[in-house]
Amino acid sequence: MTPPLAIALHGGAGILKRSKLDAAADRDFRTALSAALDRGWDILQARGSALDAVETVTRALEDSPLFNAGRGSVYTSAGTHEMDAAIMSGREGDFGAVAGVTAVRNPVSLARAVMEQLDAVFLVGTGAGDFAHACGMAVEPPEYFHTTARVEQLESARRSNQTPLDHDAEVEKYGTVGAVALDAAGDLAAATSTGGITNKRPGRVGDSPVPGAGTFADNSTCAVSCTGEGEAFLRCCAAHEVAARMRHGGAGLAAAAHAVIHSTVPGKGGLVAVDRNGTVALPFNTEGMFRAWRTSGGRGGVAIYRGEQGETASPAERPWAH
Ligand code: ASP
Numbered sequence: 001m002t003p004p005l006a007i008a009l010h011g012g013a014g015i016l017k018r019s020k021l022d023a024a025a026d027r028d029f030r031t032a033l034s035a036a037l038d039r040g041w042d043i044l045q046a047r048g049s050a051l052d053a054v055e056t057v058t059r060a061l062e063d064s065p066l067f068n069a070g071r072g073s074v075y076t077s078a079g080t081h082e083m084d085a086a087i088m089s090g091r092e093g094d095f096g097a098v099a100g101v102t103a104v105r106n107p108v109s110l111a112r113a114v115m116e117q118l119d120a121v122f123l124v125g126t127g128a129g130d131f132a133h134a135c136g137m138a139v140e141p142p143e144y145f146h147t148t149a150r151v152e153q154l155e156s157a158r159r160s161n162q163t164p165l166d167h168d169a170e171v172e173k174y175g176t177v178g179a180v181a182l183d184a185a186g187d188l189a190a191a192t193s194t195g196g197i198t199n200k201r202p203g204r205v206g207d208s209p210v211p212g213a214g215t216f217a218d219n220s221t222c223a224v225s226c227t228g229e230g231e232a233f234l235r236c237c238a239a240h241e242v243a244a245r246m247r248h249g250g251a252g253l254a255a256a257a258h259a260v261i262h263s264t265v266p267g268k269g270g271l272v273a274v275d276r277n278g279t280v281a282l283p284f285n286t287e288g289m290f291r292a293w294r295t296s297g298g299r300g301g302v303a304i305y306r307g308e309q310g311e312t313a314s315p316a317e318r319p320w321a322h
Contacts, residue, residue, distance in 0.1 A: 004278030005044045006182045008293035009037055009057050011067045012175010013227045013270040016288025018305055029066060030302045033292040036060040037302070040181060041294050050181035050189035050223070051089050051112075058085070058108040058191045061177035065147055067290075069177040070106060073145055073195025075154040078202050081145045083195050084209040085111045090188030090217035095121045097209035098128040105138040108193045111209070113137070122209070150198075157199035175290055176208060178215070178225025180274045188223035188276060190215050190239075197230065206230020212240030219276060221246040222253050227289065228269010236264050242273055257281035 011033055021029070040057035044050070062070025073081045085107035086097035096115025099122070101107050113135045114123050123131055132139065178192035192215045194208040207214030207230040214230070216239035217223035224239040233239075238260055245256035253275040261270055261283040270284025272291060280293045287306055294300035301308075 002296065003184045003186060004182060005041075005184060005296040006274045006278040006280055006294070007037060007040045007044060007053055007057070007179065008181075008272040008274055008280045008282060009033065009040070009061070009177070009179040009291065010175070010225065010227050010270065010272045010282075011061060011177050011290030013268070013284045013286040013289035014175065015286065016290075016304060021304070026304065029290060029304060032061070032064050032066050033290060034302050036064075036179075037292040037294060037300075040179060044181060044183055047184045049185070050183040050187045051087070053181040053183065054179040054189045054191040054223075055087060055108055055112055057179040057181075058087075058177055058193050059106045062106050062108060062193055067177045068175050068195045069193040070195075071140075071145060072147065072150070074198040074200075075150055076196070076202050076204075077154075077158070077199045079154065080202065081142075081195060082200075082202065082204075083107045083193070084205055085191070085193035086209040086211065086215040087111045087115060087191040088189065088211065088215055088217040088223070089115070090190075090219040090223055093218065095211045095215075097122045097211065097215075098124070099205045099209045100125040100203065101128050101132070103129065103139040103141075104132045105140050105144070108191050110135070110137055111191075111193075121211070124205075153198050176227045178208070178227060178272060180217070180223040180225050180272050182223070182274050182276060182278050186219065186276060188217045188219050188274065190217040190223040190225045192225045192227075194227075207233035207238065210234060212237045214239060216240050216243055218243050222256075222273050222275045224257070224271055224273040226269060226271040228265070228284075228286070229267035232265050232267025233269060235266060236260075238265050239271065242271070246275070253279045254281045254283075258283045261285050
C-alpha cells in the first residue's frame with residue numbers, strides 16, 4: 001500500500017476581513033502560499049523527508065516580503081528586527097531553535113543547524129549570530145529586511161502604544177509562517193518562523209521557537225505549528241497540548257486541535273497540524289488564517305478567510321478542522 005503523504009502551511013492568523021485585501025493582494029498571497037506548498041509537496045512525492053519539506057516551505061515563505069518572517073519581519077519598538085524560528089523532527093524528538101536573531105536570511109535553517117550540529121537545542125541573540133557565521137549561513141544587510149509598509153506599521157503601533165498581531169495591524173496584513181508534514185517513511189516534522197509582533201520590546205520572544213508552545217512534532221501523535229498571540233500560546237504550551245490530548249485523552253487530531261484553539265488558548269490565533277495517518281487540521285479563532293494544504297488522499301487547497309470551502313482533510317471532521 002502506498003504510504004500517506006500530507007503537508008500543511010500557514011502564513012499567520014488575524015483579522016483578515018475580505019474587505020482588507022484587494023484582489024491583487026489576495027492573488028499575490030494565494031500564489032505565494034501555493035508556490036511554497038508545491039515545493040514541499042515535490043519533496044514528499046520524491047520520497048524526501050518531512051524535515052526537508054517543512055524547512056523548504058518555511059524558507060520559501062521567509063524569502064517572501066509578504067510574510068512576517070525572514071525578509072518580511074516586523075520591527076521591534078527600537079526599529080530593529082529580531083527573528084525567532086524552530087524546527088522539530090517527530091522521529092527522534094530532535095529540536096532546534098533560535099531567537100532574537102538579526103541579519104540571518106533564513107532563521108529556520110539556522111534552527112536546523114542547531115538541531116543537527118550542536119548538543120544545545122536553543123541559541124539566542126549574539127550567540128546564535130556567531131553560530132550562523134560559523135556555519136556560513138547567508139546573512140543580509142538591514143535594507144534587505146526593510147519595507148516601507150513595515151515602517152508604517154511600526155509607526156502606527158507606536159502611535160496607539162500597541163503591539164498588534166501582524167494581521168491585526170491597520171497598515172499591512174502579513175504573518176508568521178510555519179509548516180507541518182508527513183513523509184513516506186511515516187515521519188512527522190514541524191517548523192515555524194517569525195519576526196514576532198510589531199513594536200515588541202527588544203528581547204521579547206513569543207511561542208514560535210519554544211518547544212511545545214509554537215512548534216511540536218512526535219511521530220506517535222502529530223506535528224503542529226502555531227500562529228497568534230505568542231504569550232497566550234506560551235502559557236498553555238499549545239502545540240504540545242494538541243499532542244497530549246491525542247496521547248492521553250485518545251482524541252483524534254481534528255478534535256484535539258479544535259479544542260486547543262477554541263477552548264485552551266487564552267488568546268487569538270490558529271495552527272496547522274498533521275497526524276501519522278495524513279489527516280490535516282487547520283483551526284483558527286480569528287477571522288482568517290493564511291493556509292494551504294495537500295494530502296495524497298487528493299485533498300488540498302489554499303485559503304485565507306473563515307468559511308472558505310475545502311478546508312478539511314476529512315469531510316467527517318469538517319466541523320472541527322478550521
Ligand atoms: N506567534 C507569534 C509571536 O507571538 C506571532 C504570530 O504568530 O503572528 O511571536
